Amino acid sequence: MLKIHVWNLISRHFSQVSWGFVRIALFVVFTGLVLPALPRAPLTSQQFVKTDHPAVCVHTRLIDEVYEWKIQRSLEMVREMGADTIVEFFPWAYAEPKQGVLNWASFDVIVKHAQNQGLHIIARMGLVPEWARINGNNTVSSTLNYLPDESFDDFANFVSTFARRYAGVVDSIIIWNEPNLAFEWGYRPVNPTDYANLLKAVYASAHASNPKVVILAAPLAPTLEPQGSPNGLNDILYLKELYEAGAAPYFDALAIHSYGFTDPPEAAPGRDNLNFRRAELLRDIMVEYGDQDKSVFITESGWNDNPRWTKAVRPSQRVAYTVNAYKWAENNWYWVDKLCVWVLRYPYNTHSYPDNFTLITPDFIPLPIYNSLQAYARGWKLDDQLWLPAPH
Amino acid sequence: MAARTSLAFFARLGAVLNIWIWGLALILFALRWDSVERPHPPIRDLFPNGEIRVGVDASFPPFAVATDHDLYGLDIDIAEAIGERLNIPVRFVNLGFDGLYDALKVDQVDMLISALPIDYSRSNEVLFTVPYFNAGLELVSQSENISGMRDLSTHSLAFEFGSEAQQQAETWLRRIQPFKIQAYETANFALEATRREFADAALVDAVTAHLYLRRHPEWKAQQQQVTDNLLAASVKVNHYETYQAINRTMQLMLEDGTINALLRKWL
Numbered sequence: 001m002l003k004i005h006v007w008n009l010i011s012r013h014f015s016q017v018s019w020g021f022v023r024i025a026l027f028v029v030f031t032g033l034v035l036p037a038l039p040r041a042p043l044t045s046q047q048f049v050k051t052d053h054p055a056v057c058v059h060t061r062l063i064d065e066v067y068e069w070k071i072q073r074s075l076e077m078v079r080e081m082g083a084d085t086i087v088e089f090f091p092w093a094y095a096e097p098k099q100g101v102l103n104w105a106s107f108d109v110i111v112k113h114a115q116n117q118g119l120h121i122i123a124r125m126g127l128v129p130e131w132a133r134i135n136g137n138n139t140v141s142s143t144l145n146y147l148p149d150e151s152f153d154d155f156a157n158f159v160s161t162f163a164r165r166y167a168g169v170v171d172s173i174i175i176w177n178e179p180n181l182a183f184e185w186g187y188r189p190v191n192p193t194d195y196a197n198l199l200k201a202v203y204a205s206a207h208a209s210n211p212k213v214v215i216l217a218a219p220l221a222p223t224l225e226p227q228g229s230p231n232g233l234n235d236i237l238y239l240k241e242l243y244e245a246g247a248a249p250y251f252d253a254l255a256i257h258s259y260g261f262t263d264p265p266e267a268a269p270g271r272d273n274l275n276f277r278r279a280e281l282l283r284d285i286m287v288e289y290g291d292q293d294k295s296v297f298i299t300e301s302g303w304n305d306n307p308r309w310t311k312a313v314r315p316s317q318r319v320a321y322t323v324n325a326y327k328w329a330e331n332n333w334y335w336v337d338k339l340c341v342w343v344l345r346y347p348y349n350t351h352s353y354p355d356n357f358t359l360i361t362p363d364f365i366p367l368p369i370y371n372s373l374q375a376y377a378r379g380w381k382l383d384d385q386l387w388l389p390a391p392h
Numbered sequence: 393m394a395a396r397t398s399l400a401f402f403a404r405l406g407a408v409l410n411i412w413i414w415g416l417a418l419i420l421f422a423l424r425w426d427s428v429e430r431p432h433p434p435i436r437d438l439f440p441n442g443e444i445r446v447g448v449d450a451s452f453p454p455f456a457v458a459t460d461h462d463l464y465g466l467d468i469d470i471a472e473a474i475g476e477r478l479n480i481p482v483r484f485v486n487l488g489f490d491g492l493y494d495a496l497k498v499d500q501v502d503m504l505i506s507a508l509p510i511d512y513s514r515s516n517e518v519l520f521t522v523p524y525f526n527a528g529l530e531l532v533s534q535s536e537n538i539s540g541m542r543d544l545s546t547h548s549l550a551f552e553f554g555s556e557a558q559q560q561a562e563t564w565l566r567r568i569q570p571f572k573i574q575a576y577e578t579a580n581f582a583l584e585a586t587r588r589e590f591a592d593a594a595l596v597d598a599v600t601a602h603l604y605l606r607r608h609p610e611w612k613a614q615q616q617q618v619t620d621n622l623l624a625a626s627v628k629v630n631h632y633e634t635y636q637a638i639n640r641t642m643q644l645m646l647e648d649g650t651i652n653a654l655l656r657k658w659l
Contacts, residue, residue, distance in 0.1 A: 187494070307600060309452055387575045
């Protein structure tokens, strides 16, 4: 009798609890029915880019985007702007979090939507998974940019697999980013010979996987850091040393980062000055080492219009300088294949000056720079006054 | 029968109170744990290099700017004041914006102070101190009838074209009766338009507002905070004792007016 009574108590208590769960579940289900569904991102009919200026290209930041529809909308806006090529980051750490276990899902989403919009992709490779950052027997405190020599072959294997998977779709691959900066080189001592070895490790296997692949040597950060600086090394010196280290046979083209900072695009380059035409000094080194037949892809460029950053200009200057940079490149730089602006959009605001490099806001509102680049690329005339005159 | 009733009562009471008692115990334990004064290690042990290495992107006035031989700005002064309070010399490491958090992660620096907003998405790597400035959007107006965005109906609002202020203005246009919007090339022009009474109010970031009002002390405008963008120093997440020392010092500097004095100096 006592057993039955306790059992009744338990079952009644349980039924109360389970009824509570049922009610919560019903609430969740009904809420889900009432809430609007997230926009879907079905592929449309095949799109094509209309452009009068095929050099126009933009660097995107899609890999950290959570929603597929935002990836699709971003790429639509690239196409509508008249750019036929994007540069996008494909982090090794995202695709191979465990050695030998590959997950291409996030890459595939970007690639399929880019294809659907009729866009070419230049893939930038980097970011090292944790298992490949192990140095000897110890896991050192390291950033995602830290690639020990022991892992060069693992990275090369990944690049090779990537090249094979996306052959015919992604045929341009940048190996690393700004290795002349300590932070981009994982706070290892910056060393062009090490980077030459990385190119050497990658080149043959990538070509074996995709004979049409174009391996781009990493763009160097425009910097005046002297020899021995803990922060990095002057890009001109670095490129020279890279050639001295015998890297030339292991890349097919050179990527360059060519920011204007506060100078207009026509301003003459100088060894002690960072501006848009610094690219010419890097090209001079290519010629000096007999590499004049290789193409150059400017994979990051542009001006910033933050009101406080010391290297920024006003919004109207940013617009004018960027459009004039394209005119300059088309008229004077026959050796440049693509001139890519940094950056289409961030998934969210940084609330600092990097936001002032974007062409559209996280909410897809086009900024004046987007409208102006679109007008240039599509051959349109911009008549609308974007803002009121200065109130004087 | 009496035994059964008694047992049923206690069983039911236990079932009902069980969760409450455990919950209360957990809360009390958490409160007690938080209030336990644990001995702090000597400050010098927290900085084995004998200095506080402060990561900063010195290209962003008035927070930090580099000259050929020197660094200056609000963030520089705050870091030096922290060093002074802790009696540890400060060494600044000038970094690019992109490299700040990585430098902290690999112990190139002990702390960051570089006009960095509190970013909760980094909370697995970084601990942020109490904020020292709110750099969010401010509504600046000399009209007594405008004390917030809700009062803008039928008035005119100036802002920088394409800025966060424009996004905010467009959001408010969907919430209240219409108001006129006036986009300018820069936030300073928006403030200038308001001061010259071409617009009733300007929506600009707090730093621009403070600097503009500093240049125009004769202009009696009111500032209302509209959005938050809290700037704070940060320390690597597994250096909790270092964080405590720096956060405590920041808190004390906020309480005794040191931070306010520095804000008045630079903004």
